[in-house]
Amino acid sequence: xPTTINxxxxxxxxxxxxxxxxxxxxxxxxxxxxxxxxxxxLSILIQCFAIACVVSLVWWAVGYSLAFGDGGALQGLIGGLxxxxxxxxxxxxxVGSVPESVFCMFQMTFAIITPALVIGGFAERVRxxxxxxxxxLWLLLVYVPIAHWVWGGGWLAARGALDFAGxxxxxTNAGTAAIVCALVIGQRRGxxxxxxxxxxxxxxxxxxxxxWVGWFGFNAGSALAxxxxxxxxxxxxxxxxxxxxxxxxxxxxxxxxxxxxxxxVTGMVAGLGTITPASGFVGPGGAVLIGLVAGGVCYFATxxxxxxxxxxxxxxxxxxxxxxxxxxxxLTGVLAAAAFGGVGLxxxxxxxxxxxTQVLGVLATIVWCGAATWLILQLLARTVGLRVSxxxxxxxxxxxxxxxxxxxx
Numbered sequence: 329x330p331t332t333i334n335x336x337x338x339x340x341x342x343x344x345x346x347x348x349x350x351x352x353x354x355x356x357x358x359x360x361x362x363x364x365x366x367x368x369x370l371s372i373l374i375q376c377f378a379i380a381c382v383v384s385l386v387w388w389a390v391g392y393s394l395a396f397g398d399g400g401a402l403q404g405l406i407g408g409l410x411x412x413x414x415x416x417x418x419x420x421x422x423v424g425s426v427p428e429s430v431f432c433m434f435q436m437t438f439a440i441i442t443p444a445l446v447i448g449g450f451a452e453r454v455r456x457x458x459x460x461x462x463x464x465l466w467l468l469l470v471y472v473p474i475a476h477w478v479w480g481g482g483w484l485a486a487r488g489a490l491d492f493a494g495x496x497x498x499x500t501n502a503g504t505a506a507i508v509c510a511l512v513i514g515q516r517r518g519x520x521x522x523x524x525x526x527x528x529x530x531x532x533x534x535x536x537x538x539x540w541v542g543w544f545g546f547n548a549g550s551a552l553a554x555x556x557x558x559x560x561x562x563x564x565x566x567x568x569x570x571x572x573x574x575x576x577x578x579x580x581x582x583x584x585x586x587x588x589x590x591x592x593v594t595g596m597v598a599g600l601g602t603i604t605p606a607s608g609f610v611g612p613g614g615a616v617l618i619g620l621v622a623g624g625v626c627y628f629a630t631x632x633x634x635x636x637x638x639x640x641x642x643x644x645x646x647x648x649x650x651x652x653x654x655x656x657x658x659l660t661g662v663l664a665a666a667a668f669g670g671v672g673l674x675x676x677x678x679x680x681x682x683x684x685t686q687v688l689g690v691l692a693t694i695v696w697c698g699a700a701t702w703l704i705l706q707l708l709a710r711t712v713g714l715r716v717s718x719x720x721x722x723x724x725x726x727x728x729x730x731x732x733x734x735x736x737x
Contacts (some may be wrong), residue, residue, distance in 0.1 A: 334425035336593065337553040341426050341434055345548025347542045348437035351382055352444050357536030359593075360448055361642050362531030364525060367724025369531075375456070379463045381442045385463055387436045388599075389413055394468070395475040395573035402485040407476050424552055434549060436661035442471050444497045448643030449506025450513045453721050455711045458728045465704045466505065470697050474501055476618045478689065488674055489689040490664060490682070493550040493560065495657040497606020498690050503650015504697040507633075511713055512705045517721050529589055540569055547607040561607040564615035565600065568607070572599020572626075573620025579627050591627075594648060595707050598626035601652035606660040611669030617661055620654050624650035654690050661686040720733055 355575055357376035361369045364368075372682060383391075390412050397407035411417060414432065421428035443463040447454075469711040477484040478491050516524065547565040551558035576595025602622035603615055610618070629647035633639050641647065661683035664670035673682050710716055720728035729734060 332422050332425060333427055334553070334554025337425040337555075338427060339431060340554035340558065341549060341552060342428050344545035345430065345437055346442065348434065348546025348549065349380075351539050351542030351546060352376060352437070352441045355535050356441060357445055357535065358531050359535030359539060359694040360451065360643055362528040362533075362535060363526045364451050365724070366527040367726055369527065369726065370730055371725035372447070372451060373457070374730060375447050375459050378456075379447070380440045381468055382460055382464060383443060384436060386467055387432075387439050387513065391439060391467060392432050392435065394416075394472045396432075396440075396480045399476070399482075400536050401643060403481060404486065406473050406482075411585050415644060417561050424561075425617050426465060426552060429554070434552075435479075436496060437465060438498060438546075439471060439475070442494075443467055443703055445502040445645055445649055446505045446509065447499070448645040449509045449641045449683060451642040452725065453715055454513060455515050455713055455716055455724075458714050460707050461708055461712055462704060462731050464713070465707075466701065469700045469704065470505065471497070471501065474693055478693070482686075482687050484677065484692070487685050487688070488677065488682070490609055490660050491605045491657060491689065492608035492660075493547045493604045495602075495653045495660070499601045499604060499649045499653025500657060500690055500693050501653075501697050503646040503648075503653055504694050505701045506528055506645035507639065508701040508704065510641040510646070511617050512702060512715050513640070513710075516642065518637050518673065519640045520634065532592055533589060536596055540596060540600065543569070543604075547604055551608060557608055561613070564607045564610055566616055567615040568603025568619035568622070569596050569599040570731050571616045572596060574600065574624040575620045576627050578623065594630070594644065595623045595627070598622045599646050601649045602626070602656035602659075605653070605656045606663060609660055609664035609671050611663075613669050614663035616660075618656060618663065621659070622655060625655055626651050628715055639649050657690050658686050660684060684705045 331603035351375060356488040357373050361372045364372055366378045391413035393409050394407045397411040399407045417428045417432055423431040445464055447459060475497050478497050479491060543565055544562050548558040551561055573592050573595040578590050580591045581587045599619040599622050603618050608620055626648050629651045630644050633641060633647045660678060665679055666672060716728060
């Protein structure tokens with residue numbers, strides 16, 4: 329084994345990889361399953377499991393190569409097929425101080441959770457076959473190019489965009505896709521006049537706890553080494569989540585006279601999603617500020633989307649992950665500066681220029697993701713079909729699509 333591979337870094341990245349997969353299975357699966365109605369609990373669980381499997385195989389075949397391979401003349405836009413079917417990713421291949429096999433698997437877990445996040449935007453009303461086809465096409469046409477732009481040596485990386493662990497690649501991306509899906513597919517039957525409360529908040533809070541723990545791998549693992557940067561990312565991640573919870577809880581307490589458990593876990597996700605792009609670049613004070621801003625802004629974004637615009641993003645992916653990803657990405661350009669306790673901007677780089685690059689990355693992602701997601705949905709609507717029938721939606725996807733019940737009657 330080459331001397332460039334460090335045992336400590338490798339051990340940490342293997343651990344982080346397991347933590348990020350744990351975020352999807354069972355973390356996100358339980359979090360989402362508790363938020364839907366009882367008649368759709370199994371549909372969410374099977375969608376999360378199936379997405380994990382199909383994305384893994386697509387990543388093995390071409391996804392990793394297109395995201396992190398050599399794109400030649402197209403390097404700014406997309407990678408090449410030099411690593412298709414993981415060709416050349418042998419036991420001795422390395423990325424930095426870790427085996428490339430471990431790096432590939434770590435990145436695979438990010439590719440898994442991002443389309444899994446998107447399903448929250450259209451939960452309880454879409455055909456299972458459409459979910460699978462959407463996940464494959466969206467991975468290849470949206471996630472892979474944007475991951476290459478930011479992390480694979482693409483044009484945003486060349487411009488100095490800062491996205492430590494996925495504010496652009498994961499959260500802005502997933503939030504944009506979710507709102508496009510919600511708008512194109514339409515509201516659930518009865519929305520917004522019929523109450524659709526979560527059927528199991530204990531499921532949701534268990535999943536939320538798993539997400540919080542797994543997020544340490546998500547953010548601190550993105551240092552790709554067991555070093556001080558990973559340690560600071562771990563700390564800022566926790567502080568951002570804590571501040572997000574506190575702000576969301578205080579707003580609910582002030583408005584309604586009591587805090588809710590659903591609000592606490594949603595504030596946690598808002599804080600975590602918003603600190604993600606900044607986690608390796610800001611200091612503890614910056615992390616707390618980001619979390620507080622996230623809790624407030626994402627709270628009001630959620631209220632506005634559902635109550636004013638009446639967009640049925642079933643599980644609040646766009647106002648929490650999307651808005652949080654945008655906020656965190658832009659604030660990174662400010663709070664990464666040494667004057668605010670961050671690691672400092674690149675030599676000769678002004679704060680204004682960095683913020684401009686961050687905004688450019690966000691806008692490019694929204695435009696590309698929004699357009700490509702719309703086209704994918706139009707294609708699927710004309711082929712496999714998107715929505716289940718009204719009768720199947722009323723019956724619930726568990727029985728209609730899978731012939732099973734989550735609970736005995």
